[in-house]
Amino acid sequence: MSISVRNLNYIYNPGMPGETVALSDVSFDVADHTVLGIIGHTGSGKSTLLQHLNGLIKPTSGDVYVDGECITDGKTKMTEIRRKVGLVFQYPEYQLFEETVKKDVAFGPKNLGLNEEEQEARVRKAIGLVGLDYEEIKDLSPFELSGGMKRRVAIAGVIAMDPKILILDEPTAGLDPSAHRDILAMVRRIHEEMGIILIFVSHNMADIAELSDRVMVMSGGKVVLEGTPAEVFSQGDWLSEMGLGVPPAKEIVDLIKKREPEFISEALSTDEAARDIRHYLGESDG
Amino acid sequence: MIRDITLGQYYPGDSWVHRLDARTKIIATLLYLIELFVVNNFYGFLITAAVLFIVIAVSKVPLKFIFRGLTAVFLIIAFTFVLNLFMVDGRVLWHWKFLTITYEGLMRAFFMAVRLVLIIIGSSIMTLTTKPVELTDGLEKLLSPFSKIGLPSHEIALMMTIALRFIPTLMEETDKIIKAQQARGADFESGSLFQRAKNLIPILVPLFVSSFRIAQDLALAMEARCYHGGPGRTRMNEIRFDRSDAIAAVLMVLFLAVIIASRFI
Numbered sequence: 334m335s336i337s338v339r340n341l342n343y344i345y346n347p348g349m350p351g352e353t354v355a356l357s358d359v360s361f362d363v364a365d366h367t368v369l370g371i372i373g374h375t376g377s378g379k380s381t382l383l384q385h386l387n388g389l390i391k392p393t394s395g396d397v398y399v400d401g402e403c404i405t406d407g408k409t410k411m412t413e414i415r416r417k418v419g420l421v422f423q424y425p426e427y428q429l430f431e432e433t434v435k436k437d438v439a440f441g442p443k444n445l446g447l448n449e450e451e452q453e454a455r456v457r458k459a460i461g462l463v464g465l466d467y468e469e470i471k472d473l474s475p476f477e478l479s480g481g482m483k484r485r486v487a488i489a490g491v492i493a494m495d496p497k498i499l500i501l502d503e504p505t506a507g508l509d510p511s512a513h514r515d516i517l518a519m520v521r522r523i524h525e526e527m528g529i530i531l532i533f534v535s536h537n538m539a540d541i542a543e544l545s546d547r548v549m550v551m552s553g554g555k556v557v558l559e560g561t562p563a564e565v566f567s568q569g570d571w572l573s574e575m576g577l578g579v580p581p582a583k584e585i586v587d588l589i590k591k592r593e594p595e596f597i598s599e600a601l602s603t604d605e606a607a608r609d610i611r612h613y614l615g616e617s618d619g
Numbered sequence: 620m621i622r623d624i625t626l627g628q629y630y631p632g633d634s635w636v637h638r639l640d641a642r643t644k645i646i647a648t649l650l651y652l653i654e655l656f657v658v659n660n661f662y663g664f665l666i667t668a669a670v671l672f673i674v675i676a677v678s679k680v681p682l683k684f685i686f687r688g689l690t691a692v693f694l695i696i697a698f699t700f701v702l703n704l705f706m707v708d709g710r711v712l713w714h715w716k717f718l719t720i721t722y723e724g725l726m727r728a729f730f731m732a733v734r735l736v737l738i739i740i741g742s743s744i745m746t747l748t749t750k751p752v753e754l755t756d757g758l759e760k761l762l763s764p765f766s767k768i769g770l771p772s773h774e775i776a777l778m779m780t781i782a783l784r785f786i787p788t789l790m791e792e793t794d795k796i797i798k799a800q801q802a803r804g805a806d807f808e809s810g811s812l813f814q815r816a817k818n819l820i821p822i823l824v825p826l827f828v829s830s831f832r833i834a835q836d837l838a839l840a841m842e843a844r845c846y847h848g849g850p851g852r853t854r855m856n857e858i859r860f861d862r863s864d865a866i867a868a869v870l871m872v873l874f875l876a877v878i879i880a881s882r883f884i
Contacts, residue, residue, distance in 0.1 A: 384798065387802060389798050389801060389802065411801075412804055412806070415801070415802060415803075415804050416804070419802070420802040421802075422795065422798070422799045422802070425799065427795075427796070427825055427828070427829055428796055428799040428800060428803075428821075428825050429825065430820065430821050430824035430825050430828075440800075440803055440804075440805070440821065441803040441804050444803060444804030444805055444806065445804055476828070490803055491802065491803060494803065494804060
């Protein structure tokens with residue numbers, strides 16, 4: 334499984350007063366099992382790009398290949414694409430609509446034409462993957478749940494489609510710190526257990542550094558930088574110029590490096606930074 | 620797809636027409652609509668159409684934008700035209716089996732179609748050149764004399780403002796929900812009529828929930844800023860008539876006189 338995007342262009346409202354170039358000449362590849370983190374400002378084209386990846390938006394020009402198959406030539410069946418590529422929108426809890434959690438999560442599998450037993454198996458597995466108890470929750474109304482739980486149920490609704498590529502648009506937006514941690518751990522677990530490609534957008538640099546194998550920076554509808562987290566976050570000054578910044582741990586490590594030339598650390602996460610600092614202090618203290 | 624609806628859309632600009640007081644434009648539009656029904660011959664229509672095109676030219680709104688509003692009602696216009704064409708008695712021009720076209724029918728059908736087109740363009744010129752908020756402010760001011768006899772003019776205007784303000788928000792929300800359900804494999808384009816109606820449930824339920832949430836947030840935000848309607852309320856942009864409105868008024872009266880005179884040609 335892989336995704337390739339070639340010279341993608343998209344223009345909103347062409348020929349009208351509100352004409353905006355949302356994407357301009359975007360090209361990139363995602364290999365199997367990769368976690369790709371996307372960062373960029375509001376309006377940099379991230380959400381538009383994500384919607385191209387499962388055919389919700391047709392590009393003005395350019396192509397998207399999913400698993401080597403072109404999905405922008407108009408021949409591919411969209412249901413096939415949506416079975417392969419699962420897209421979780423921002424604030425997905427606002428799309429819940431059924432009377433019970435079970436029925437809501439089963440909406441996707443039902444649309445795929447699965448029979449009752451297969452649907453139930455999918456729902457059970459998906460709810461387990463988002464870290465909820467199937468038996469406990471299946472007959473509750475999704476509207477009774479807490480914010481964090483609603484979001485898990487909504488994500489389960491997409492996972493139940495059993496996608497090979499999962500795309501999450503700001504999965505942690507608007508959550509309190511503990512729900513934030515839970516969702517993050519859940520995303521990591523889903524990636525490991527399902528062995529899929531994961532693409533996610535976040536404004537939290539620490540989350541990006543912690544989860545991603547590759548990081549892509551978008552600005553003004555263009556991909557301006559792409560690489561491993563270490564490569565991307567080594568451009569700290571440039572990133573802050575764009576108003577994006579680096580993970581807090583990296584910021585601290587860089588400050589220490591300026592004062593203590595002997596301190597060596599490539600840490601991006603808090604844990605790595607703590608380890609390196611302890612190591613450095615231990616050595617210099619003898 | 621849902622973005623294409625242009626109901627009451629505003630075309631940003633800074634022309635003489637844009638700067639006129641909303642009240643002037645509302646009255647002018649009403650007067651224009653009445654005049655369209657006063658007109659009874661070819662010359663009258665020529666004058667009303669010419670005036671409209673002058674206004675469009677002054678407003679600097681592209682013609683393409685104005686005619687786009689017409690495509691939506693094209694069917695109604697065509698239907699009226701055909702109906703009038705075959706239904707009026709008079710001098711026979713053409714006859715085939717049960718279908719008859721008369722000279723009078725042709726004239727009436729033509730006038731009716733032109734009238735409809737001018738009505739639609741005339742009223743869309745108002746909404747295209749006036750911000751929705753100004754429009755409702757103007758309406759509130761125009762209705763305020765009636766508040767003495769118990770008409771809640773401020774509340775009516777506020778409701779209209781809120782409704783207009785939230786059309787784009789709700790459209791965006793609908794667009795988002797449709798896409799989210801499509802991402803879960805929902806199909807809104809095929810199936811029987813009943814099936815299609817049933818397919819709307821996954822859109823309508825979240826949309827209702829969202830509307831209630833938005834309404835509640837809005838009410839709270841208004842209360843938090845001590846909103847209480849009606850009397851004694853001041854506003855940031857006080858609307859007032861100025862010289863150009865006076866000029867517009869004179870032009871309107873002249874135009875009305877010409878139209879009435881045209882009946883006697």
